[in-house]
Amino acid sequence: MGNAEARLEVLTRINRAVAGVQAPALPAYPQCERLEREAMLRQFQDRIEDYRASFQRVAQTEVAGAVALALAGAERVVVPAGLNPAFLPTGLHELHDDPPLSHAGLDRAEAVVTGCAVAISETGTIILDHGVDQGRRALTLIPDLHICVIRAEQIVQSVLDGVQRMEGSVGAGRPLTWISGGSATSDIELVRVEGVHGPRRLCVVVLD
Amino acid sequence: MSGLHPPKPFPEAARDKVSQPQLRANLRKVTHTIREKRLRAVGEVPHWEELRVLGEATKDATLANLSDRLLQLEASVKARGGQVHWARDAAEARELVARIAESHGVDELIKVKSITSDEIELNAGLAERGIHAIETDLAELIVQLSHDTPSHILVPAIHRNRAEIQALFNRELPGEGNLSDAPAELAGAARRYLRHKFLTTKMAVSGVNFAVAETGTVCVVESEGNGRMCLTLPEVLVSVMGIEKVLERWEDLAVFMELLPRSSTAERMNPYTSFWSGVTPGDGPQEFHLILLDNGRTDVLADATGRQTLRCIRCSACLNVCPVYERTGGHAYGSVYPGPIGAILTPQLLGMADKNANTLPGASSLCGACFDACPVRINIPQVLIYLRGEANEEKGVTAEALAMGAVGYAMSSGWRFEGALKLARAGQGPLVRGGEITALPGLLGGWTQSRDLKAVPPQSFREWWRQREGADG
Ligand code: SF4
Numbered sequence: 319m320g321n322a323e324a325r326l327e328v329l330t331r332i333n334r335a336v337a338g339v340q341a342p343a344l345p346a347y348p349q350c351e352r353l354e355r356e357a358m359l360r361q362f363q364d365r366i367e368d369y370r371a372s373f374q375r376v377a378q379t380e381v382a383g384a385v386a387l388a389l390a391g392a393e394r395v396v397v398p399a400g401l402n403p404a405f406l407p408t409g410l411h412e413l414h415d416d417p418p419l420s421h422a423g424l425d426r427a428e429a430v431v432t433g434c435a436v437a438i439s440e441t442g443t444i445i446l447d448h449g450v451d452q453g454r455r456a457l458t459l460i461p462d463l464h465i466c467v468i469r470a471e472q473i474v475q476s477v478l479d480g481v482q483r484m485e486g487s488v489g490a491g492r493p494l495t496w497i498s499g500g501s502a503t504s505d506i507e508l509v510r511v512e513g514v515h516g517p518r519r520l521c522v523v524v525l526d
Numbered sequence: 527m528s529g530l531h532p533p534k535p536f537p538e539a540a541r542d543k544v545s546q547p548q549l550r551a552n553l554r555k556v557t558h559t560i561r562e563k564r565l566r567a568v569g570e571v572p573h574w575e576e577l578r579v580l581g582e583a584t585k586d587a588t589l590a591n592l593s594d595r596l597l598q599l600e601a602s603v604k605a606r607g608g609q610v611h612w613a614r615d616a617a618e619a620r621e622l623v624a625r626i627a628e629s630h631g632v633d634e635l636i637k638v639k640s641i642t643s644d645e646i647e648l649n650a651g652l653a654e655r656g657i658h659a660i661e662t663d664l665a666e667l668i669v670q671l672s673h674d675t676p677s678h679i680l681v682p683a684i685h686r687n688r689a690e691i692q693a694l695f696n697r698e699l700p701g702e703g704n705l706s707d708a709p710a711e712l713a714g715a716a717r718r719y720l721r722h723k724f725l726t727t728k729m730a731v732s733g734v735n736f737a738v739a740e741t742g743t744v745c746v747v748e749s750e751g752n753g754r755m756c757l758t759l760p761e762v763l764v765s766v767m768g769i770e771k772v773l774e775r776w777e778d779l780a781v782f783m784e785l786l787p788r789s790s791t792a793e794r795m796n797p798y799t800s801f802w803s804g805v806t807p808g809d810g811p812q813e814f815h816l817i818l819l820d821n822g823r824t825d826v827l828a829d830a831t832g833r834q835t836l837r838c839i840r841c842s843a844c845l846n847v848c849p850v851y852e853r854t855g856g857h858a859y860g861s862v863y864p865g866p867i868g869a870i871l872t873p874q875l876l877g878m879a880d881k882n883a884n885t886l887p888g889a890s891s892l893c894g895a896c897f898d899a900c901p902v903r904i905n906i907p908q909v910l911i912y913l914r915g916e917a918n919e920e921k922g923v924t925a926e927a928l929a930m931g932a933v934g935y936a937m938s939s940g941w942r943f944e945g946a947l948k949l950a951r952a953g954q955g956p957l958v959r960g961g962e963i964t965a966l967p968g969l970l971g972g973w974t975q976s977r978d979l980k981a982v983p984p985q986s987f988r989e990w991w992r993q994r995e996g997a998d999g
Binding site: 321329334339340341342343344347350368422440441443448456482485491496497503504505508513516517 | 573587
């Protein structure tokens with residue numbers, strides 16, 4: 319269908335349209351006042367709770383207990399290969415993605431427990447780059463409950479900080495998923511309904 | 527679905543709409559709610575104005591070197607195992623999607639909400655080839671099941687209330703039949719219906735919010751998770767993007783991920799954003815096609831005044847603050863792009879010779895609220911006035927053309943906006959009776975017959991706007 323022709327024509331039109339137009343210089347990125355570590359963690363907690371996701375902050379030794387609490391009895395739990403086994407309570411029916419679980423298999427799982435790549439306090443955003451402790455994208459998409467364990471030092475303050483931290487992952491071609499609260503819609507008379515298609519519940523465990 | 531092409535001149539279409547009280551009540555509630563939430567979300571960011579200036583400059587810089595950016599994007603998507611196609615117009619873009627579907631023997635595909643695909647009338651084009659496209663955004667599903675068209679960029683079904691949706695789902699969704707009108711229950715029914723489709727459908731089509739030339743990364747911003755489902759689970763993914771959506775560097779995304787959610791849904795951040803670069807082995811679709819669409823955009827780019835329209839990130843903030851949109855609703859604009867952005871984008875994409883589209887620049891009271899709200903500082907009133915001049919040129923010179931021409935000139939020569947509007951007030955003098963404009967020459971005449979319009983006020987816009995809000999709300 320002459321795609322080469324279409325390509326040439328669009329490019330030619332563009333060049334004609336902007337001939338002589340100069341790109342403006344970019345002003346500096348405006349920066350917020352920097353928060354102390356503790357204030358940043360409180361801000362992150364505030365944002366997560368504002369999204370009506372659950373939040374727990376625990377010491378290293380208490381993670382498995384916090385995860386057990388978040389699981390609230392769910393048993394069939396997807397576990398990415400690289401997740402620290404010490405994060406998991408005993409007695410779970412663990413589902414491993416090796417060989418890859420089918421969509422139907424994931425649909426039967428009740429929950430997934432993962433780490434994350436970075437989190438942003440100003441917006442309460444968790445960024446997955448689908449590394450070994452997070453698994454491929456479908457793992458955090460199909461099960462209804464997502465429990466995300468975040469090390470405190472993975473939390474940065476601003477969106478720009480988060481984007482800069484992800485430069486390496488993106489440069490390496492990895493997909494990213496940004497999560498800010500659980501799935502939600504306001505399409506019917508603007509009434510917020512939690513949980514449409516993604517995991518309907520998000521639990522965040524921050525470990526100091 | 528008429529895609530871009532308004533079936534009627536705006537004053538005629540608006541007259542039909544302003545006489546529907548239910549529609550006006552729905553619209554009023556929605557626009558006011560989002561508007562107030564948005565002010566809070568924006569007020570939380572102390573350097574919002576600097577972010578807007580940065581957003582504006584970032585877009586302008588990309589547009590100034592657009593062909594280089596697109597070539598760079600093409601190369602980086604291909605290097606990551608994706609395929610890139612170019613479409614001069616809507617028909618070429620539809621053909622590309624249909625051929626990809628046919629090459630996989632697909633007769634049903636799932637879609638993420640995308641105005642660009644509505645612009646090219648993709649669903650109808652696919653249906654002609656025997657391919658059924660299922661909308662997966664809840665509001666788009668409501669619109670699709672009721673054979674309706676979207677009326678808002680962000681909440682496409684805001685003209686429908688829960689009782690209508692209840693009746694629709696009970697009738698149309700397999701296995702339902704006695705749903706209540708509770709939004710949670712209605713959303714639950716959509717979840718059940720779509721779940722099966724997500725897990726089993728082989729091909730998906732999406733739009734694109736941003737694409738990064740440097741890394742070949744494509745981005746889709748959403749709330750429900752239907753986007754993630756479509757972008758992750760099928761084997762084949764086709765994304766259609768207007769050529770203006772490209773950005774240069776990965777870092778350029780940051781400013782838009784700050785500007786878009788707060789301007790759009792008035793949230794600090796939307797629930798889900800997906801980024802992918804070509805194909806990731808073992809994760810997500812193993813075949814990815816990116817379609818780069820012109821469809822009139824290069825004509826907009828060629829116009830020194832109109833070019834800024836291409837900065838638009840489709841946040842819908844300008845719709846929610848527009849007094850004309852609030853009274854007429856999206857359908858009156860007759861195009862997939864409603865509200866203030868639609869009033870400038872549609873006629874430019876179609877060309878000012880389009881007799882219906884060229885009435886759209888009249889769909890404004892020039893109050894300036896859209897410019898104040900726009901996160902990328904598109905001077906919508908300036909473009910409106912400029913386009914009114916162009917439309918009048920098509921019709922021959924009138925008194926209004928002369929007045930509007932003078933305002934357009936004043937604005938383009940760098941006067942302060944307020945200064946230019948003094949001229950507009952002078953121009954409208956003879957029409958104002960007791961602070962209301964009761965008749966407008968030409969473009970808005972038909973519309974003001976059914977709804978009196980506040981005159982361009984003697985005080986500053988922001989002041990006037992606040993007063994108007996107080997008096998009206
Ligand atoms: S014109 Fe500005 S305010 Fe309107 S939708 Fe586009 S970016 Fe948003």
